[in-house]
Amino acid sequence: MSWYALLFGPDGWSGLLLKGALVTIALALTTVPFGFGAGLLLAVLKMSPSRALRAACDAYTTFFRGIPDLLALFLVYFGLQALIDKAGRLLGLSGHFELSAFVAGVIALSVVAAAYSSEVWIASLAAVPPGQGEAAKSLGLSRPQVFILVTLPQLARVALPGLGNIWMVLMKDTSLISTLAVTDLLRAASEASRATTRPLVFYSAATALYLAFSLVSNLAQTWLERRANRGYA
């Protein structure tokens, strides 16, 4: 069968590949607020006067930047499930709460993204002059207003390139979830290639889709950076 028929013919696999692509995008997008948000929190905590808190945060980032992301995924998927089961037993429950592989993927990728992005956030927090916050407060802005209207835009300008980099890695790391029987783009391509014994057709199609995502991400990042750099030479 020609590659066109394999993909778009009546028995074509393009539907499955697109469904997988949606799972990949969903996983990556769901991870962003949790991962980058937790990273920002981690960065702020690392500036805490408490030595114990700083040490704990450093230990966290060292751990999750030091192990393979796949291992982190397995630790979350199997470890968290075991913890949930144990907690359930300790509380005397007979129901069974199942941690879906997608949720485990979100948690694991967020945990790793938090570790990596905290370093980016720390650098960007240092780049915002403290005078900005003081001036904003003296104008009568509340704490959240100061953060959202004054600090965050200046933070974003410095943090965007680094965060954009982490986003690209995150998008590719979503393929790790294929090891947990979740049909993401990579797993869809591998299932199709195994059923038809035509790996190159489907892996090329998956490549094209991943590159399309990267292209869109790049465009979005350029637009965001241009916006963040308004008013700067």
Added chain:
Amino acid sequence: MAIARLVSAFRAATIMGGLAALGLAALLAAPAQAKEWKTVRIGIDATYPPFESVNAKGEIVGWEVDYANELCKRMKVTCTFQNQDWDGIIPALIAGKFDMIMSSMSITPPRQKLVDFSVPYYFIPPVFVGPASNKSNDVTSASMKGKTIGTQSSTTFANYLEKFYPGAEIKLYPGGDEPQIELANGRLDYTVTSLIVATTFIEKSNGCCRVVAQIDPPLDIFGPGTGSAFRKEDADLRAMFDKAVAEMDADGSYKALADKYFKINIRGK
């Protein structure tokens, strides 16, 4: 100052999280009762055509799927199928991700320590497969010394190779169809798999390979045949399954379904 606020917010969040967990616990707490089976989730490793594979729409199809659907009709339950990688299929059953495994799993003593099996519902001999260019039928351990033989990991085939072919280089693959694909690519000298899986692949690949020899399966490695695996506490589901198997044998529907797919008799004993 901001840090102190954050830390106290963190504490509040922890307390709220704990309360939420207790709330969730209250929801999950249910009195233990005898299970009435309305829906049965079946775990399958869909990399084993023609028994189970994934089609272009992402559905799991194959003889075992059709057989399972027929049995579920007779058991008066709704069956759903979940794709699960072979290596983790028994732990997943025990962890409760599904209620039974029906994935061409051989009944063997080590597995019986973890799960309980139904009556065997098919028996197909294992075979050696080689490239079409290999005309020899010699599969003695001596002649296989130094050859690369591939098969699926955690299978009776793998156990057999490891026990009887210590001189060969054994390569294990996560999927059931991968060894044959690698054989067709020329990366392996032989593979070991089920006769039907081999002939199906050879047909689909337009004769890339041939069945070199049939293996006389030792009982302690291969067991009496293929069965469905259940958790040890689900004896009632297992009994329902066995009853449905017997019914299908008796009224000839097993033979009708098998004849639709296969040219040889797979029922075994």
